[in-house]
Amino acid sequence: MKVLVPVKRVIDFNIKPRVKADGTGVETAGVKMSMNPFDEIAVEEAVRLKEKGIATEVVAVSVGVQQAQDTLRTAMAMGADRAILVLTDVAVEPLGVAKILKALVAKESPDLVLLGKQAIDDDMNATGQMLAGLLGWAQGTFASKIEIADGKATVTREIDGGLETLTLALPAIVTADLRLNEPRYASLPNIMKARKKPLETIAPADLGVDVTPRLTIVSVAEPPARQQGIKVESAADLVARLRNEAKVI
C-alpha cells in the first residue's frame, strides 16, 4: 500500500507572527520556517504504517517555493521514501492544493492520503476534505487513531465533546489531529541519509492545474488589544457579576 503525505512549509510554531506595518500580510522574510506540526504528525503516522509492514512506500509532497525542499527533506529524514515538490511562488489556496493533489493521486495511485488537519498559518482546515470531495473518496478527518485492515481504515475522530469511530473504504483521505502520535526527531544520521533520497520537482502547469486564488486579501491587522476591565471588591460581587452581567455561569 502506498501512502501520500502532503506537507506544508509554515512559520515555525515557536515564532510569534508579526503583522507587516503596511497591513498586507504577515512578515515571513528572515523568519524561521518549519514543517506544519500537524503534517509532521501525518508523516509520523505514515512512517509507522510502513514500519508495521502495512504501507510499502511513503511519498511526501509539498506545494510551494523552492525552500519547501527543506521541508520535504525533513519528511524524508523522518522516514518518507521519496518526495515531490510542486514548485510555485503563488500562495496556493486549499482548493488549488486539492486540485494539484488530485492530479498527483492520478499519477501515483496511493491507497491512502494522510494530511495534517490544518496548517498553522492560514488555519484553513480544508485541504483534506476538499481532496476527498474532488476524488469522491471517503474521508476521516481529525484522526486520533488509525487502523488499517482488510481494505478498510478504521479511524477514531476528535469531534466536539468526544470521539467518533468510522470505517472508511480504501482508498481514503485521513487528516491528523494532535493526539494521533508524537512525531519522532529527524535524527542527524537520517537527515544525512535523506539528502540522497529522490526529490522530484514539477510545476502546477505540468499537472494541468490552475491555482489562481479565489480569495484576495484586503488587509491583515493585529487583533484589537483587550480592554482593561474592572476591579471587584469581593468574591460575592465577582460571582454576582459573572452570573448577572457576563452571564457565563
Add this chain to the structure above:
Amino acid sequence: MAVLVFLDHESGIIRQASRSAVTAARALGEVHALVTGDASVAEAAARIDGVAKVLRAAGAAAAHELAEPLAAVIADLAPAYSHIVAASGASGKNVLPRAAALLDVQPIPDVVSIVDADTFVRPIYAGSALATVKSSDAKKVLTVRASSFDPAPAEGGAAPIEQVTVPEGPALSEFVSIALSQSERPELESARVIVSGGRGMQNEENFKLLNPLADRLGAAIGASRAAVDAGFVPNDYQVGQTGKIVAPELYIAVGISGAIQHLAGMKDSKIIVAINKDPEAPIFQVADYGLVGDLFDILPQVEAALDKAG
C-alpha cells in the same frame, strides 16, 4: 437568494453554536436550515427564531452527519443559495470544505465578522492576526465562529419543514461508534470554563485547591508556564504560547501574574477573571473582572458565593 445553514446536533439537541451561525447567516439573507436526524431535530430547528424554512435530510445515510452524503446533499441544494454557512465546529469543518470542493469554491472558515456579502474577517495564525478576505467565487461557503455571533433564540420561529433526499452513492464511510467524554474534567481546548493556576499557588499541594472550584463550574484546569516549570503540575496543563491556546467563555486566572507568554494563550477568552495579590500584576490589564487579594482567602469565598447563589 437565500442562505443555507447547516445545523449540527449532538444526540438530537441542536448545538448553540449552530444558532450563532443562524444569526450570522441572517445578515446575508433569508435563512434555510439543513438538519439531519430525527423529526424532533427538524422541529427544534423550525422553532429557532429567524429560520424561514427547514430542510430535513433523513435516512440512514444522513444519520450521523457523515461528510460524504451530507456534502452531496449540500451540493445538490446549492444552486438555490448564495451562501452556505455552518458553525466552526468539528461537524461543519468536516462537511463544508468537501461540499465546497464539489462546487469548485474556496471555503472561508472561522469567520468572525461579515463585512459584506463577499468580504469576511477571519483569524489566521491562531488568532495572532485578523485577515479580511474578499471572495471572487459566485457562491460562498463559510463557517463562522460561535463566539463572535450571539445565538439566535431557540424559540420564536415556526418554519415549515421539507424533506430532502440524499443522493444515491456508494457508502464510502460507515459509522461505528461514538464516545462522548464522560470525564468530570473537560479537556482544556474544548472546555467552556477554565480555572488556571500560576506560581502564586506556591506548591503542588496547594495547586489542588483549584479542584473544588473547577468541579463546581465543570471547568478544565490549566496552568501558567511558571507553575509548570516549578513542577506544580505536568506540562499538558500549560496554557500559553508554548502550551495550549484556549478561548473558553470563562477563564479564571488564579495566582497568575500574566506574563505575555501566558496571555498569548488565553487572551481570546470571552470573559477573563484574575485573582492575584499584586494589584500591579499585568494579568489585570486583560481581565474583565479583577479581584485583588490572597487567593487562599478568596478561593473558599468564591466557592461559598457560588453555593449560596445555587
Add this chain to the structure above:
Amino acid sequence: MAQQLQDEARKAMTEHARETMEFDIVIVGGGPSGLAAAIRLRQILPQATVCLIEKGSEIGAHILSGAVIEPRALDELLPDWRETGAPLNTPVTEEAMLFLTESRGYAVPMLDRVMPHMRNHGNYIVSLGDVCRWLAARAEEMGVEIYPGFAGADVLVEDGRVVGVVTGDMGIGRDGEPGPNYAPGMELRAKYTLFAEGCRGSLTKRLMAMYNLRKGVDPQTYGLGIKELWEVPAEQHRPGLVQHSFGWPLDNRTYGGAWMYHFGENLVSYGFVVGLDYPNTWLSPFDEMQRLKLHPSFRGTFEGGRRIAYGARALSEGGIQSIPRLTFPGGALIGDTAGFLNVPKIKGTHTAMKSGMLAAEAVAEAVAEAMEGGRVEPTSYTARVRKSWLWEELRAVRNVRPAFSRFGMKGGALYSGIDAMLLRGRAPWTLHHRHTDNEVLESASVSPPIAYPKPDGKITFDKLSSVFLSATNHEEDQPVHLKLRSDALWKTVNWDVFRAPESRYCPAGVYEVADAETAPRLQINAQNCVHCKTCDIKDPVQNIDWATPEGAGGPNYPGGM
C-alpha cells in the same frame, strides 16, 4: 511496555548504537568564524569534506550582534560579495559618540582623532544573523554540509588527540531517562575539528581544561550585550546613523555603553553592553538597558515605534592578553570562543571571520602534511594569526579595555584618548587583566542599591515580555541545562552575601528566588534561557554550569536581528 521501551532505549545508548560519520573537517558553530572557515576550506581544498553543526534551530537563530561590520575579511573571503547579494545594504553615513549625564548628552568632539577606532567610514550596518544566513547559503553552494539544530555535546578524544565531536542526544526526559522519541547523538569524526562556539563555548571550556590552553595568559574578561530590534516611524528613521554612548546610567566603576543603529527599512538596532567585571551586585544590566532608552538622546527615536525582537549574548573583552593557546592536537579555536573581539572598535565579526580563514589555511596545510603522516596539531594557525592584520589591530588597542578596569570609566576614557592620540597604540607597556569577572562582585551590604523605573509598556518593558520576543523555546521534557552544583553553596554565598545577583544579571528571567521571606531557594526557569552564557561567567563561585540543551533549543532570532 514503558519499561521495555526504556530498556531498548538504554541499549540503544551503548556505543554501537551511536552512528558515526567521517569528515575531513568538522566545525562546531555556524557564526561568522565557523562559516568563514568552512568557505575558506572548500576554496583551498575543494575535495575536502566539511561538516558544520549549529545548535540553533537554523543558521542565524542564535546570532546576536549590533552590528556595524567592517568588510575587510569579507573582501578577502568572497571578493564578489557586492554582486552576489550579501545583505550589507546600509553604509554608515553619520556617527556620533555621546557622553551622557542623566539629562543631557554631549557629543565627543574630533571623534576621528580621539577615538580613531570608532571611525566607521566604509563600514555597514547589518543584521549579523542575515549575514550568516547568506554566508551559509554560499557555503552550501560550495559543498559544505550544514546541519542546524544539532549541538556539540562532547569532544571525542583518542590518544590525546581531538578526533571530532558527539552531537547531543535528543529525547532524553527531564528525569534523565531516554523517552519514547529518544534519538542518540551522532559521532562526527574528523581529521581536524574547529571550535567556533562564540563567546564562552561549552566545549571550548572543556578543551581549555583538557589541554591547559589558558596557561600563561590573562583571565578572560567579558561583557554582556542586550539588544532590541525596533521598527520606528519613517520620519524618525535616519538610515546610516550610528550612535554610541557612554556615561549615564553606569557609575564610574562600571564599563559599558549603548548603541543605536538605523538601517534597513525603518529598523533600529538598539543595545547596551556592560562589562561583566561590574562590582555592584544590585546592578541589573537589563534594567540599565531599559532605562537608557528614556534618555533624551535616545527616546525620540523610539516614540511611536514597535519592538520586534529581543536578545542577549556575552562577548569576550579581554583582547590579546586573554587569547588562549589556539591549537591542540586535532583542532583549533576560532572566533569569539578564542576571544578575537576588538573592544574599542566594538567589532568582532571581521576578526572572527579572519581567524576562521587563517585556521582554515593552517588546517588545509596540516591536512596535506597529515597525508604524509605528518602533523597532528595545526600549529601554523597561531603563526598566521600573529603575522596578520588581525593581530596588529588587536595589539594596537590592547590597553584600552584594561585601562577602564584600572582607572574607572572617566580615567579609562582619558587613557584611551591619550593612547590613541599620543601613543597611537604603540605604548611600550601592556596593562593586564588581573581578575576574573566573577571575583570582583561586591556584597549586597556594601553595594549601593539602584532604583529602576517601572516599565511603561511603550518604550521600556519587563523581562518576560522581552524574553517572549526572543522566541526562545526548549523542549520541555529534557534535563535542566543550567545546573547548580551545590544548593547549599547558593544559599550561603549567592543569597546570604550577594542576594542572588543571577536574578538581576540574567537578561532572560531564568533565575528567580522563591520563598525569599521564609526559605529562599533558587528557581531555575531554564526554558527562558537565551544562551547568553552570563551565568556561567558571572556566578561568584562558579556554582552555575551552562551545558548545551537539546539541539534546536534556545532563541529564534528573526531576520533583521
